[in-house]
Amino acid sequence: MENIDEPLPIDTRLLRYFIAVADELSFSRAAQRLHLSQPPLSYAIKQLEENLGVQLLRRSSRKVELTAAGAALHREARFLLQRNNELRELVAHIDAGLKGRLKMGFVGSMMYRGLPTMVARCRSRYPDLDIAITEMNSAELIDMVLHGGLDLGFVHANPLPAELSSARVVAEPFVLCTPADHPIAQAQRPELASLTKEKFVFFARNASPSYYQLLLAICQEAGLIPKIAYEVRHWLSVVSMVSQGMGVAIVPACMATCGLPNTVFLPFPHTPRSETLCIWRRSDTSQVLQNIRTLILEYYG
Numbered sequence: 001m002e003n004i005d006e007p008l009p010i011d012t013r014l015l016r017y018f019i020a021v022a023d024e025l026s027f028s029r030a031a032q033r034l035h036l037s038q039p040p041l042s043y044a045i046k047q048l049e050e051n052l053g054v055q056l057l058r059r060s061s062r063k064v065e066l067t068a069a070g071a072a073l074h075r076e077a078r079f080l081l082q083r084n085n086e087l088r089e090l091v092a093h094i095d096a097g098l099k100g101r102l103k104m105g106f107v108g109s110m111m112y113r114g115l116p117t118m119v120a121r122c123r124s125r126y127p128d129l130d131i132a133i134t135e136m137n138s139a140e141l142i143d144m145v146l147h148g149g150l151d152l153g154f155v156h157a158n159p160l161p162a163e164l165s166s167a168r169v170v171a172e173p174f175v176l177c178t179p180a181d182h183p184i185a186q187a188q189r190p191e192l193a194s195l196t197k198e199k200f201v202f203f204a205r206n207a208s209p210s211y212y213q214l215l216l217a218i219c220q221e222a223g224l225i226p227k228i229a230y231e232v233r234h235w236l237s238v239v240s241m242v243s244q245g246m247g248v249a250i251v252p253a254c255m256a257t258c259g260l261p262n263t264v265f266l267p268f269p270h271t272p273r274s275e276t277l278c279i280w281r282r283s284d285t286s287q288v289l290q291n292i293r294t295l296i297l298e299y300y301g
Helices: 012-024 027-034 036-050 068-095 108-112 115-125 138-146 209-221 235-243 252-255 287-300
Strands: 057-058 064-066 099-105 129-135 154-156 164-172 175-179 199-203 227-232 250-251 263-267 275-281
Touching: 012 027, 012 036, 012 068, 027 036, 027 209, 064 068, 099 138, 099 287, 108 235, 108 252, 115 129, 115 250, 115 287, 129 287, 138 164, 138 275, 138 287, 154 287, 164 252, 164 287, 175 235, 175 252, 199 209, 199 235, 199 250, 209 250, 227 235, 235 250, 235 252, 235 263, 252 263, 252 287, 275 287
Parallel strands: 099 129, 099 154, 199 227
Antiparallel strands: 057 064, 154 275, 164 275, 175 250, 175 263
């Protein structure tokens, strides 16, 4: 139930009228400044005093003076109007998706798929938007986006819950990664079937079961049953182990730009491609998310 004794909010129009009178210490000069006649201005000040329950001005036939309460309000009124305008602007910007906070997650390979440039473009387009980014594996990202811990994520292609929407942002071939001194490194079109005795470094099954199965399918397509000696959770770790001579690996083509020494990246014939999805909650209709999602799809389109 509404409390009838609760004071009404201060009308910003009345504050502007009061500031003019307090500045001029004259109703007639204030009325001229505001382009009003004097009676409506006097009535407005009376309304403000009644609303606040205090006398703001002492009036006589010769002069107008501020009371102690009036002087205090005069000091604060401009600040209150400024904050009111700032609040209106803030709310309008949030509604338009220009302000706020967006939490974004990514798998490590996105660092070699244009993520830094894309994030810089988002921050340039929306300088007042706070964008926080976090690296996780695909399974963790899907769970975080699903339960609201992240607003959107970049994941390796995986089965997704019905509550999530997605758009493919990257599709690229896989390549064979070997140490630079490996005999097959000199081949222009290596045959995976010749690597039956090699130790393979695989993307971990528990980090992305679908990627693990995809790599197995590529090997089987080539007539190879790989010796999986190591499973790791990040593509950069896969290439690092190859760089140290610990085995060979099948990796997305973007990893050729990672800059690790003692590595060679060789194309080979195969059908499946490495796909990355941008995912978000279907129920999230915020303007911030829509703006960033549009920019992402433009960038990767």
